[in-house]
Amino acid sequence: MTDATDKPQFIIVMGVSGSGKTTVAKGIAQAMGCAFAEGDDFHSRANVDKMAAGMPLTDEDRWPWLRSIGEWIDGHEAAGKSAVITCSALRRVYRDLLREGRPGVKFCHVDVSQEVLEARLRARKGHYMPASLLPSQLATLEPLQPDEPGVVVHAHGAPADVLREALEALHLPTEAAAKD
Template sequence: MTGDLDPAPAPARASTRRHVVVMGVSGCGKTTVAQGIARATGMVFAEADQFHSEANVAKMRAGQPLDDVDRWPWLEALAAWMSEQDEQGRSTVIACSALRRAYRDVLRSAPPTVQFVHLAGPPEVVRARLAVREGHYMPASLLDSQLRTLEPLEADESGVVLDLRCTPEQLVFHAVSWLGE
């Protein structure tokens, strides 16, 4: 988290295009931060939840966690979208849980480079946010499942861990600074 860990350095940019995934458990602020990064940098924003199949959404609404069979097509669609945007000369920022290394590996499979901004912090902070969140199909009851699934960024993954207790503005500032924008 900001000040707690030394983030991996952002890699030198081979081109002007880049792809960023703002990751973390449901309710940590991924969408707000990703939209802020998009506004600050001009990157194209996407909400990964919009790429889920109707069956995945129905499963989550019913309080059932997704399994890997559910996730693979979703992750492949996200990687394909980033690749398409890259081919069109656009940089992207996606709000996506990307909880496991294997999921991040799929996201990294298509575009030349993908970097991660992991919003992390105490579960009780996330629970409090989920308790007041409205209009989202992901029930707070699935938070424990996400916390069990979460695998922190590894040293060889280009990313930074930010403390979700910071304000959204601070998180965007730290992320954009780390990206060198």
């Protein structure tokens, strides 16, 4: 997907752990016909170990992670290719870093109630992020502001419905959502 100036576009699907970022991001990438990356894969081993031990990350932990996501975007931009990536992007300063020098970046904030998040995290298996870190993520979350490029999707209902809402909000074809 490109805009009217034919420049690559980058959608960062953001939100707290358990919000459904990966499901939404994969669907957006499919609709755009572009690359997808899981932002969690860019964390250092130390960050993963820290979260697995139930300790929240600090800004100092996050900066290198965010820079590596930015570098991934830069590589796709240099190749002229659009892409979609997940990233919690909890604070505005994190989003500002991800947008810096990258005019093609837009955010899709997947917003979910705390009750639903808690239930999802309790049921999730095989992920290093324990449910005990949800309160720290919610406390850190600064919602997407009107002057930031992006949309907020209130994730209620089936995954296909949430994806359809995201695609519509981003003005992308919704045929991919109909397949799920």
